[in-house]
Amino acid sequence: MTASLPHQAAPPDEPRRPSENPRHKARRRALTLLIIGLLIGVPAGYLVISANQSRNSGKDKEAKYSATGLTPGWPSKVQRRLYRVAIPHPADYVASYETNNWKTSRLYTQFRTTPAGLDTFLGAMGVRREQLRQGDITVGARDRKVSGWNFTGPGPWAGLTHKQKNPAPTQDVVVNTSDPNYPMVYVVSRTVP
Numbered sequence: 709m710t711a712s713l714p715h716q717a718a719p720p721d722e723p724r725r726p727s728e729n730p731r732h733k734a735r736r737r738a739l740t741l742l743i744i745g746l747l748i749g750v751p752a753g754y755l756v757i758s759a760n761q762s763r764n765s766g767k768d769k770e771a772k773y774s775a776t777g778l779t780p781g782w783p784s785k786v787q788r789r790l791y792r793v794a795i796p797h798p799a800d801y802v803a804s805y806e807t808n809n810w811k812t813s814r815l816y817t818q819f820r821t822t823p824a825g826l827d828t829f830l831g832a833m834g835v836r837r838e839q840l841r842q843g844d845i846t847v848g849a850r851d852r853k854v855s856g857w858n859f860t861g862p863g864p865w866a867g868l869t870h871k872q873k874n875p876a877p878t879q880d881v882v883v884n885t886s887d888p889n890y891p892m893v894y895v896v897s898r899t900v901p
Contacts, residue, residue: 777856778803783817791815791877791897794832796825801892805855814898815877816855826883826891833870833879840866846880851896859894862886874900 728736782788782795783804791813795802799819807814821829830837845859846867852858859865859882867882877899884892 777854778805778816778818783815787815791817791899792833792879793817793895793897794829795819796821796828796832798822799825807854808901810901812898812900814851814854814896816851817895817897818855818857818893820890820892822890823888826893829893830881833881835868835870839868840881840883841868842866844868845882847882847894847896848880851880855894855896857882857894859884 780803782802783791783793783806787804787806788794793815795817799821801818801820803818805816807816827837830839842864844867845865846869847855847857847859861884864885865882866885867880870879870881872878877897879898880896882894884894886892
């Protein structure tokens with residue numbers, strides 16, 4: 709048998725609460741629903757937005773890494789630093805493509821610049837314009853096939869190979885000066901991981 713416990717009575721000096729009027733009750737319920745809606749809706753909205761951004765990021769990366777040739781646009785800062793391709797300002801017609809395998813990584817880059825920009829680019833590599841050899845196409849057949857470059861247009865063409873000790877990259881540079889005010893530069897920078 710269970711003993712029933714006595715209930716504590718309200719103190720005699722405390723005033724009795726008035727009953728809640730319907731308008732106040734409706735307002736309280738609406739406020740409660742609003743708070744619950746916000747507590748559920750804000751995180752749910754954040755999750756939807758985050759999921760869309762994540763999916764779009766994946767599509768961008770998929771497009772970038774499924775490219776099979778030069779794509780317009782500057783290589784990333786990390787790529788430019790890793791492969792030591794210092795594209796000068798001003799430069800236009802910029803395009804790049806990176807390939808990686810277990811043996812060698814390559815960054816193919818092309819851009820058009822000014823004579824001063826060409827000197828800046830070559831200077832950043834540690835070479836001078838006088839080291840370019842007239843008529844020398846230093847980009848090999850394999851790299852021409854991968855990049856789609858054919859070097860058969862009007863010239864004059866000049867090139868050089870800037871060899872460096874690993875892990876620094878080796879760069880093959882070809883310059884087309886058919887328009888001496890805007891030389892076109894083609895670079896293959898390769899490094900051994």
